[in-house]
Amino acid sequence: MSIQQTAEKAKAASKLMAAVDTNTKNDALGKIAEALEANTDAITAANKEDLERAEKGNLARALLKRLKFDGDKIAGVCRGLRSLAALEDPVGKTLASTELDSGLELYKVACPLGVVGVIFESRPDALVQISSLCLKSGNGVLLKGGSEAAKTNRILADIISRVSVEAGLPDGWIGLLETREDVSAMLGLDNCVDLIVPRGSNEFVQFIMNNTNIPVLGHADGICHVYVDRQADLDMAAEITADSKCQYPAVCNAMETLLVHTDIAEQFLPAAKKALDEYGCRLKGCEKTQKIIECEPADEDDWQTEYLDYELSIKAVSRMEDAIEHINKYGSGHTDAIVSSDEAAARKFLSLVDSADVFWNASTRFSDGFRYGLGAEVGISTNKIHARGPVGLEGLLIYKWLLLGNGQTAGEYASGQRQFTHKTLGKDCPL
Structure with a gap:
């Protein structure tokens, strides 16, 4: 089947997906989880082939860690599927309701986007x-994963497609793309x-943006920062620093640059280094940092590098405003955090840092759809239109306006025979 045919099939299926009832979708999610668990051996065998091929191709350590899909990860995604099934169905939710006139009511109602290519x-x-987020939100989906995971992706897509159709979903709602040529065709x-x-x-x-007329929800680099303020709890700061960088460094919400106020740098940096050394983290620092702890010199490129590994750049700043300026200049608008006991400083940081996710006294690793209670995510958006931050169920929805009347015509209002009332109703659409 060509990509054109796969996309057309997904488009037709998406029209039906929009009307699938909540129980059918939740039942499908539960049965997919059961099928993944039942096929753990086959999935891990396929993944082993992918891993062996990737290792022979000298794939980077951080990418190998992402690629590995063992029993623990399968159990994790199954928990996520069941958690998603337990969430409220957002499709059909009334977002606003207005009486235009007696007997003429307007409803703004959430509905699926249609077909999402990821x-x-x-x-x-x-x-x-x-795929599970698209299922729950009533969308069709075209998936293109990294070629290194080809065999694993194929068996997963086959299981999800087969089981969901058996559970009552329309055939073709999910399609798998496997080559760069497939992506070019989809654009x-x-x-x-x-x-x-x-x-x-x-x-x-x-x-992608420059080569398609399709709207693009951009997830750019994850150049995330933690700023340790002059009034930070230093023990807390050390824990947040280690977690933000090392809890799982191969992902986009891991910290890449640590910013430290000069007033506490001599106290904090040795403690931070001790915590980071436990993970074997390679450190690069500005001149002030190099005078306090042993580390390699950092240069301009380091401030704009997403390492995705046990590697971190460190910069000492004399004012919080300098930290904010650095983040807004070099960051990718993804996730940035301040550690401080000064509420006024935290409020200013949260207001002035121009990122999708800005935290106070918390690890950057919390920037995640599952941790936000969104039912996982299709990605983290740094856009400022439609959806921003972790894109979960709500980010895969748009809305339509439903007008319920009783024979009214626009001419009656144009002539002055009738007048608009424009009253907020505050009730759900009855249909």
């Missing part, structure tokens, strides 16, 4: 998360695909 990295768990299908979500480098996202 291009993601070599993370098999992402395929399960993305031209603006008659079938309603949104593209590219996950990857900023250059990759820009390439």
Whole structure:
């Protein structure tokens, strides 16, 4: 089947998906979880082949960690599927209601986008998360994962497609793309695909944007920061620093640059280094940092690098405003945090840092759809239109206006025979 045919099939299925009832969708999610558990051996065997091929191709350590899909990760995605099934169905939710006149009522109601094309990295768990979110939100989906995970993605997509159709979903709602040529073909299908979500480098996202007429929800680099303020609890700061960088460094919400106020740098940096050394983290620092702890020199490129590994750049700043300026200049608008006991400083930081996710006294690793209670995510958006931050169920919805009348005509209002009331109703659409 060609990509054109796959997309057309997904488009037709998406029309039916929009009307699938909540119980059917939740039942499908539960049965997918059961099927993944039952096929754990086959899935891990396929993943082992992918891993062996990737190792022979000298894939980076951080990417190998993402690629691995063992029993623990399968159990994790199954928990996520069941958690998603337990969430309220957002499709059909009334967002606003207005009486235009007696007997003429307008409702703003949430509905699916249609067909979502998602291009993601070599993370098999992402395929399960993305497809399940599209299922729950009533969308069709076209998936293109990294080629390193080809066999794992194929078996996962086959299981999800087969089981969901058996559970009552329309055939073709999920389609798998496997080559770069498939992606190029999809970019031209603006008659079938309603949104593209590219996950990857900023250059990759820009390439997608420049080569399609389809709306793009951009997930750029994850150059995240933690700023340790002059009034920070230093023990707390050390824990947040280690967690933000090292809890899982191969993901986009891991910290890449640590900013430290000079007033506490001599106290804090040795403690931070001790915590980071436990993970074997390679440190690079500005001149002030190098005078306090042993580290390599950092240069201009380091401030704008997403390491995705046990590697961190450190800069000492004399004012919080300098930290904010640094973040807004070098950051990717993803996730940035301040550690401080000064509420006024925290409020200013949260207001002035121009990122999708800005935290106070918390690890950057909390920037995640599952942790936000969104039912996982298709990606983290740094856009300022439609959806921003972790894109979960609500980010895969748009809305339609439903007008319920009783024979009214516009001419009656144009002539002055009738007048608009424009009263807020505050009630759900009755249909």
